[in-house]
Amino acid sequence: MSARLALLTTAAATATAICAGCTMMAPAPMRTFDQGALPDPVKVPAGHRVAMETVGVGEITYECRAKASQPGAFEWVFVGPRAVLNDRGGKAVGSYFGPPATWASSDGSAITGAQLAVAPALPGSIPLQLVKANPATGAGAMKDVAYIQRVATQGGVAPARACGADAVGQREIVRYQADYIFWKAA
Structure with a gap:
């Protein structure tokens, strides 16, 4: 027997001996996302199943611009998001960015x-x-993802600081977090 195989065999025997008194736990059943508490307009139509659940953690950029429809008025305008998509265990599994809004695995x-x-x-x-x-x-x-839901949002709204003629072109980055639920046909 090679030294490496002997080492692996010894390690496996040790782990077995250490856990001889352990009871095997059944894995927790996979939780199905419940959209029952969501407002109707953002519910995914029947006939779809959750394919992946992620937590997006990142930022949204806004820019101070003149309102096109109101001369002399200004507003913070959404420029785009940038976030890391993590699985429910906290492991990075993708990213979200835009424009256009793009979810990348x-x-x-x-x-x-x-x-x-x-x-x-x-x-x-x-x-x-x-x-x-x-x-x-x-x-x-x-x-085959058909729908994406953004739920459980935290933060991300336009800055509270004033946006005026002296701030046109300035950008503000705002932190946010949201769950992104990906749905496929059942």
């Missing part, structure tokens, strides 16, 4: 989408959102 697959609906979130948080996915590029986790 670490496996190389990616999707863009078109917003279908929004619904109010808690004060100080960006709205909940339902997005219809475009066909994916790549053959990984994003393949």
Whole structure:
């Protein structure tokens, strides 16, 4: 027996002996995302199942611009997001960026989408959102995703600081977090 094989055999025997009194626990059942508490406009239609749940942690950039429809008025305008998508265990599994809004998996697959609906979130948080996915590029986790929900939002709203003529062109970065739930046809 080679030294390496002997070492592996000894390690396995030691682990077995250490855990001789352990009881095997059944894995926790996979939790299905419940959209029952969500407002109707952002619910995914029946006939779909959750394919992946992620937590997006990142930032949204806003820019101070003149309002096109109101001469002399100014507003903070959404420029784009940048976030890391983590699985429920905290492991990075992808990214979210834009424009256009793009969800990219670490496996190389990616999707863009078109917003279908929004619904109010808690004060100080960006709205909940339902997005219809475009066909994916790549053959990984994003393949066949039909809808993306943005739920459990925290932060991300436009800056509270004034946006006036003296601030035109200035950018502000705002931190945010949201759950992104990816749905495929059942």
